[in-house]
Amino acid sequence: xxAPQARVLGQVETQRVVLHDEADPLQLASGRTLAPVExxxxxxxxxxxxxxxxxxxxxxxxxxxxxxxxxxxxARPGWWDTLIGPxxxxxTDRFFVVCSNLLGGCQGTTGPSSTDPATGRPYGLEFPLLxxxxxxxxxxxxxxxxxxxxxxxxVGGSLGGMQVLQWAVEHPGELHAAxxxxxxxxxxxxxxxxxxxxxxxxxxxxxxxxxxxxGDGGGPKxxxxxxxxxxxxxxxxxxxxxxxxGRRLQGRGDDVAPVPRFGVDFAVESYxxxxxxxxxxxxxxxxxxxxxRVMDYxxxxxxxxxxxxxxxxxxxxxxxxxxxxxxxxxxxSMRIVRHLEHAGAPVTFREIASPWGHDSFLLEVPDxxxxxxxxxxxxxxxxxxxxxx
Amino acid sequence: xxxxxxxxxxxxxxxxxxxxxxxxxxTLLEHLVHHQGCRGTGVEIDPDAVLATIGxxxxxxxxxxxxDLATFADTSYDVVVLSQTLxxxxxxxxxxxxxxxxxxxxxxxxxxxxxxxxRLTLARGRxxxxxxxxxxxxxxxxxxxxxxxxLERLIAAEGFAVQRRVLLDPAGRGRRWAPRPNLVAPGAxxxxxxxxxxxxxxx
Numbered sequence: 001x002x003a004p005q006a007r008v009l010g011q012v013e014t015q016r017v018v019l020h021d022e023a024d025p026l027q028l029a030s031g032r033t034l035a036p037v038e039x040x041x042x043x044x045x046x047x048x049x050x051x052x053x054x055x056x057x058x059x060x061x062x063x064x065x066x067x068x069x070x071x072x073x074x075a076r077p078g079w080w081d082t083l084i085g086p087x088x089x090x091x092t093d094r095f096f097v098v099c100s101n102l103l104g105g106c107q108g109t110t111g112p113s114s115t116d117p118a119t120g121r122p123y124g125l126e127f128p129l130l131x132x133x134x135x136x137x138x139x140x141x142x143x144x145x146x147x148x149x150x151x152x153x154x155v156g157g158s159l160g161g162m163q164v165l166q167w168a169v170e171h172p173g174e175l176h177a178a179x180x181x182x183x184x185x186x187x188x189x190x191x192x193x194x195x196x197x198x199x200x201x202x203x204x205x206x207x208x209x210x211x212x213x214x215g216d217g218g219g220p221k222x223x224x225x226x227x228x229x230x231x232x233x234x235x236x237x238x239x240x241x242x243x244x245x246g247r248r249l250q251g252r253g254d255d256v257a258p259v260p261r262f263g264v265d266f267a268v269e270s271y272x273x274x275x276x277x278x279x280x281x282x283x284x285x286x287x288x289x290x291x292x293r294v295m296d297y298x299x300x301x302x303x304x305x306x307x308x309x310x311x312x313x314x315x316x317x318x319x320x321x322x323x324x325x326x327x328x329x330x331x332x333s334m335r336i337v338r339h340l341e342h343a344g345a346p347v348t349f350r351e352i353a354s355p356w357g358h359d360s361f362l363l364e365v366p367d368x369x370x371x372x373x374x375x376x377x378x379x380x381x382x383x384x385x386x387x388x389x
Numbered sequence: 390x391x392x393x394x395x396x397x398x399x400x401x402x403x404x405x406x407x408x409x410x411x412x413x414x415x416t417l418l419e420h421l422v423h424h425q426g427c428r429g430t431g432v433e434i435d436p437d438a439v440l441a442t443i444g445x446x447x448x449x450x451x452x453x454x455x456x457d458l459a460t461f462a463d464t465s466y467d468v469v470v471l472s473q474t475l476x477x478x479x480x481x482x483x484x485x486x487x488x489x490x491x492x493x494x495x496x497x498x499x500x501x502x503x504x505x506x507x508r509l510t511l512a513r514g515r516x517x518x519x520x521x522x523x524x525x526x527x528x529x530x531x532x533x534x535x536x537x538x539x540l541e542r543l544i545a546a547e548g549f550a551v552q553r554r555v556l557l558d559p560a561g562r563g564r565r566w567a568p569r570p571n572l573v574a575p576g577a578x579x580x581x582x583x584x585x586x587x588x589x590x591x592x
Contacts, residue, residue: 316448334460337450341430342462344406346448350439367436374443382446 009085009092012069012078014040016108019141022117026103026138029131036117039142040065040108041100044084045092047147052383054148055090055376056139057099058156058163061231061291062283064107067099068092082364089373090155094380098146102163103138104130104291106284113214113284123286125211130290132166132298139163140171152383153177153376157361158328159291162298165336169306172313177379179372181320181361184332185339186299191327194234195292198227202285211286224285225276232275237324237357241268301335307343316346318375320361320368323351327358348375390416393498393561393578397472400496400553400580401425405467408432408491410454410484411474415442422447429466432457455479458487464587466492472578475499475540476531485547489583495549498557498578503536503571520559521575537571540579549581 018038020026025035042065047054057067057080068084070077084090084097101109104127112127119126143151154164154175161183168178184191202208205223213219233241245268264270300306310317317340321333330351340347352368354360360368381387390398394417401407404426409418412431415438421427431449433439442449452460455478469488476499478484488495500521501507507517516526524531535543544551555563557576567573 316446318443338460341450341460342465344428346428347430348443348448348450350451370440371443374440378444378446387446 007086008074009044009069009081010074011072012042012044012066013071014042014065014108016040017142017145019138019145026134026141028128029133030129032128034110034128037103037110037138037141038108038114039100039103039110039138040105041098041142042066042069042078043099043146044068044097045095047096051148052150052152053094053096053380054143054146054151055095055097056143056151056154057084057090057097058135058139058154058160059099059102060156060158060160061288061295062228062279063101063160064105064282065099065101065109066107068097079362082362083369083372089369090376091373095152095376096148098143098148098151100139100142102291103135104287104294106287107282109138111284112211112286112290122212122214124214125286127286127290130294132162132294132300133170135163135294136167136170139167140174150174150176150383152380153179155179155181155372155376156183157181158183158358159295162295166298166300168310168313168315168317169300169303172309172315175315176383177375178315178317179320179375180317180333180336181368181372182322182325182328182333182358183319183336184295184298184328185301185336187296188332192296194231195296198231199289199292201226201230202288205285208285211289213285219280220285221280224283224288225280227285227288228279228283229272229276232272234327235358237326237355239324240356240359243355244268245271301339307339307345310340311343311345314346316379317348318371319347319349320371321349321351322354322357322360322365322368324355325358325360390420391561392563393557393576394420394472396555396557396561396563396578397470397496397498398425399563400555400578401427401468401470402494403427405429405494406465407468407470408461408466409470409472410458410488411472411477412438412442412447412449412470413472414438415445415447415449417470417472418442418447419445454484458484458491461487461491463490464492468492468494468496471495471497471499473498473500476533476535478533481533481535482543482547485543485549489548490587493583493587494552495581495583496578497540497544497581498576499535499540500531500576501537501571501574502534503538504575505572506575508572519575521557521561537574537577540577544579544581548584550584551579552582553580554578 020037025033068078161180202223205220208220248267250270321330407429510517556574
């Protein structure tokens with residue numbers, strides 16, 4: 001008798017691997033080199049003998065390698081556990097799923113808080129500036145190390161989707177399918193403006209110390225938490241904030257007359273303060289600077305041949321947006337769709353109705369999940385040669 | 390495949406790049422890809438139909454034909470298919486203008502409101518419900534019904550020449566010829582060629 005399939009991933013572990021060393025440094029798009037490059041990653045499911053069932057998950061600005069399962073407390077699952085797992089849209093009964101912390105990150109992968117071998121202290125702002133292709137280069141090297149040449153798909157939301165797009169454009173034919181959720185092919189002035197204010201908050205914090213704030217327990221804590229608070233507002237829709245908090249006052253019944261102060265009076269203020277504070281425990285301010293800059297300059301269709309390469313390779317794309325997302329609204333997704341479609345690349349698009357704004361991609365929205373499931377199931381059948389691609 | 394889709398497929402040249410507006414569950418495009426060497430894109434607004442199309446491996450854009458056709462570039466396809474779609478749109482004239490811009494060839498299939506059974510039902514004072522128009526008036530998606538004569542006037546007015554016309558029997562099977570088609574044919578499928586280069590029609 002067959003053992004019953006596990007219906008949850010259960011406990012998972014983050015692993016680490018050195019992908020580049022001094023003898024074989026990472027060649028960055030800027031022309032500079034970087035070594036060593038260590039990467040934190042997790043895998044879920046089993047790689048098939050033909051190595052044809054891999055799905056790469058690319059995380060967003062503040063994500064990490066821990067996408068699914070848990071690290072000991074089942075009540076605290078990975079950031080995309082709604083989507084990834086046995087029987088879920090990214091089905092670990094079928095797929096070998098790989099998620100790694102991004103290059104430039106601060107959750108186990110080499111970034112500005114890593115030790116610079118030249119000085120023996122953290123890089124800080126000596127860390128080289130990155131471009132989207134550098135993030136993709138590290139994903140590709142990790143896959144090669146894991147024995148995967150051509151994944152079924154790369155999947156990502158927001159900055160994650162931008163990596164997927166870069167991958168499809170710059171390495172045509174390597175991805176059988178590309179899934180881009182709430183992503184963008186080029187930030188608007190408003191997008192860049194929000195990033196600029198976040199960076200200003202960090203850089204102008206007296207604790208920033210030119211980026212060399214490591215080691216003394218200090219750092220630009222006020223700046224980083226303000227950056228996070230502001231960004232968080234852009235991740236939620238007005239309706240989501242209204243439903244979650246309304247104008248409720250914090251820690252008092254509504255029947256008690258409010259005494260206005262300048263602290264945390266409203267529930268929404270308390271929520272933002274918590275978001276800002278808890279962010280400090282897990283995130284590095286320099287990573288915030290580096291990765292937001294990668295997004296600002298991202299423009300893969302500036303190369304007029306980019307979309308044509310995707311078309312020639314036949315990579316099929318799924319582009320999804322959420323109707324209440326105002327960080328990367330449907331116009332951003334439609335720009336991706338138009339470029340790919342005009343070039344003749346197979347592209348599927350849906351705008352999903354969801355009240356939760358940009359963060360919808362992290363939540364269990366049935367239409368969204370059903371679409372990803374249908375698309376990946378088909379892509380896997382095609383990749384495995386069960387149906388014609 | 391539905392017989393009327395077979396007829397539509399027979400009007401699409403081999404190897405075409407096809408835009409199927411109102412592609413339903415993607416059956417026609419899948420057939421064109423696998424049997425006629427075509428490639429293409431579907432447009433569909435019904436959520437279940439979109440998922441079914443994805444499941445067939447057919448690229449599909451969940452867009453609104455009445456609002457979003459500007460997305461498609463001039464002459465970016467070889468053929469636009471409007472299979473049982475035109476009569477469901479808000480502004481069929483605008484749709485015809487847009488498809489003329491998008492592709493040199495268009496295939497249109499539509500029911501014939503002028504079929505004698507429909508005329509008879511109307512003469513008795515009731516809205517027709519038939520095999521080709523199966524919905525009662527209050528829940529039909531077919532909001533712009535036309536006779537074949539009406540449809541052919543629109544086709545001419547929007548700058549198309551009829552290259553082929555296949556009349557459809559009640560089951561949707563093709564019939565090459567019939568006397569007084571506007572009276573006896575329950576529907577028709579047309580292969581249209583745009584006149585001129587795809588710019589605006591003079592007058």
